[in-house]
Amino acid sequence: MNKLKYKFLPLFFLMVMILGQACKKDKLNFEADNRVLTDNRVNSTARVINLALYNQVIANGDSLTSFLTPSPTPGTPPKLPGTSYFPGNGYLTKIWNVPQDLFNAQEIVKLDFMTRSYQATLGNDIKTEVKNDYNNPTDYFLMPTFGMEGQPDVVQIKRGVAAPSKPDHFKIRIVNLSGKIKNPAFNSSGTLEDLTGSVSLAYSDGSFVNPKTNNISSATQTSEYIEVPYGTYQFKVLMQDGRQMPALGSELNQYTILDPPTSTIPKDIMNSTALTYAPIQTYQPGGIYTILIAPQRFNYLINENAETADTYQNSFQVLNDNTAAVNNTYFRIQAANAWGTDAVSFKVDGKTIASDLSFGGSGAYSNFIQGSHTIEAADASGKVIASATQVLRPAQNYTVWLSPDAAGAPKLLVVANDLSGATYSGGPAQEDATYARNQYRYFFFKRFLNLSTGNPYITFTLNNGQSIAGGEDNPNAGVNLQLGIPLFEHPYVSSSYSQSPYEVMVYRSKPNVVPGVWANDIEVLKNDAFIANKDLYLRPGRALPVHEPGIYTLSLIGQSGTGSTPATKAKMIIIKHNK
Incomplete structure (x- = not known):
């Protein structure tokens, strides 16, 4: 009997398993797909740069856009339905990577571009053929010939796709498609300046990047690609006489307005900031970029009520010629000497960085691969006077400071600098703060450090002890800073492009006394200390701005009180972290 029972047990369990599988049902995946475009389309090697701002396109006789022309309504414009190729609002975008499925067997597509709107427009419809050539990726620039002279309706320029020879570098070039502006705008400030001619690529201080990107004319059209170490830059485009060419801003409406005779950002119709808009951004390792020079549409003030009209002006725009991979490898580091001696050298893993x-x-930046690194500082004799080992992370920007500790001995302080241009705007609690951030490409950020002996608590202020923080800044930024202890949470304060002249002062404060007593033995810094090269403005006969955009660290270094000498007395220094 027992033998019979054991024989049926395996059969019983087998039947249970079969029934369990028969009753099992696949669980449905209820995850929502919120993508605007769900079609899996492969892009061709052809790209359209729509400088004429056409809003409709037909490919091989078939419309790809909506051709809807709603009548103007006050307030928020109506939400227009998208199409399969332009799901956002059914209109042609400014940059369009032409999908591969539009090309015929000969790898050619016939495109018609036009503008359809409720009101009359200046531009004529144009037709062109676009070719998908795997060996020669090409950009097709649709030029605003209704507002300019010197260029055809469509300009073809080959685009580079080969990666930089050095993996921690990026490639960049100039494409000059400028032309004479028809019917130049004017207001009571003056007539639109002439920005035709050869241009050169410069860093934020006006120094040229490379001879290969100098004096590029509209006849030459394009420079060679050059390689530059990855990092955060504010590239500027200079005319032959040193005048700066503007870029077209997007994050603030004020950056779309220019002063006609100077192409600078105006305060009002008769007063300019003397600042020419040029974006600050990080150029990624392996990236390929084009600085495009061409007429684009700006606004300008027409009366004292801040009403505007539009005009075209030659300007520049940064184009991404490839999609650079996320930087999970490299970081950047520089050295700064806040120790009371000269001729200090710095090494990272034995490699000299300054x-x-x-x-x-302070020294220039160097690139390294992320990981644990040993940093050393040596005096003039080569003796190592301070060292530190620290894990340094990818896509970060560091400054290593040689400064005194509380006992007066030299030590290394590694500070991470935030060059993202993003700020936290606060507001109600959110899961990940996605909608509580502002992203800027033209900003004036400053943080503060106390690396000075004899000053246990320091507060940085504006004129007459006024708080240096404002708006959405951390009110503790620059307040009661102790020796060698940076503020890590929201440490930057922000200024405005239209800032009035100011001074930065140092007060000796206490935890319960702010700002404290003015340190009149420490020289006050004026706003023009935040201008790297005054000749950049004075040489072409332009006015000086109040200050320049960028990411700055303002540090109090040296010594106060007993033992201080004229050479080592406490003073403020400025380091600008973008180039």
Whole structure:
């Protein structure tokens, strides 16, 4: 009997398993797909740059856009339905990577571009053929010939796709498609300036990047690609006489308005900030970029009530020629000497990153691969006077400071700098703060450090002890800073492009006394200390701005009180972290 029972047990369990599988049902995936475009389309090697701002396109006789022309309504414009190729609002975008499925067997597509709107427009319809050539990726620039002279309706320029020879570098070039502006705008400030001619690529201080990107004319059209170490830059485009060419801003409406005779950002119809808009951004390792020079549409003031009209002006725009991979490998680091001696050198894992830095001096940036690194500082004799080992992370920007500790001995302080241009705007609690951030490409950010002995608590202020923080800034930024202890949470304060002249002062404060007593032995810094090269403005006969955009660290270094000498007395220094 027992033998019979054991024989049926395996059969019983087998039947249970079969019934369990028969009753099992697949669980449905209820995850929502919120993508605007769900079609899996492969892009061709052809790209359309729509400088004429056409809003409709037909491919091989078939419309790809909506051709809807709603009548103007006050307030928020109506939400227009998208199409399969332009799901946002059914209109042609400014940059369009032409899908591969539009090309015929000969790898050609016939495109018609036009503008359809409720009101009359200036531009004529144009037709062109676009070719998908795997060996020669090409950009097709649709030029605003209704507002300019010197260029055809469509300009073809080949685009580079080969990666930089050095993996921690990016490639960049100039494409000059400028032309004479028809019917130049004017207001009571003056007539639109002429920005035709050859241009050169420069860093934020006006120094040229490379001879290969100098004096590029509209006849030459394009420079070679050059390679530059990855990092955060504010590239500027200079005319032959040193005048700066504007870029077209997007994050604030004020950055779309220019002063006609100077192409600068105006305060009002008769007063300019003397600042020419040029974006600050991080150029990624392996990236390929084009600085495009061409007429684009700006606004300008027409009366004292801040009403505007539009005009075209030659300007520049940064185009991404490839999609650079996320930087999970490299970081950037520089050295700064806040120790009371000259001729200090710095090494990272035995590689020199700065030599003979004087007191208050800083070195250029170097790129390294993320991981644990040993940093050393040596005096003029080569003796190592301070060292530190620290894990340094990818896509970060660091400054290593040689400064005194509380006992007066030299030590290394590694500070991470935020070059993202993003700020936290606060507001109600959210899961990930996605909608509580502002992203800027033209900003004036400053953070503060106390690296000075004899000053246990320091508060940085504006004129007459006024708080240096405002708006959405952290009210503790620059307040009661202790020796060698940076503020890590929201440490930057922000200024405006239209800032009035100001001074930065140092007060000796206490935890319960702010700002404290003015340190009149420490020289006050004026706003023009935040201008890297005044000749950039004065040489072409332009006015000086109040200050320049960028990411700055303002540090108090040196010594106060007993033991202080004229060479090592406490002073403020400025380091600008973007180039």
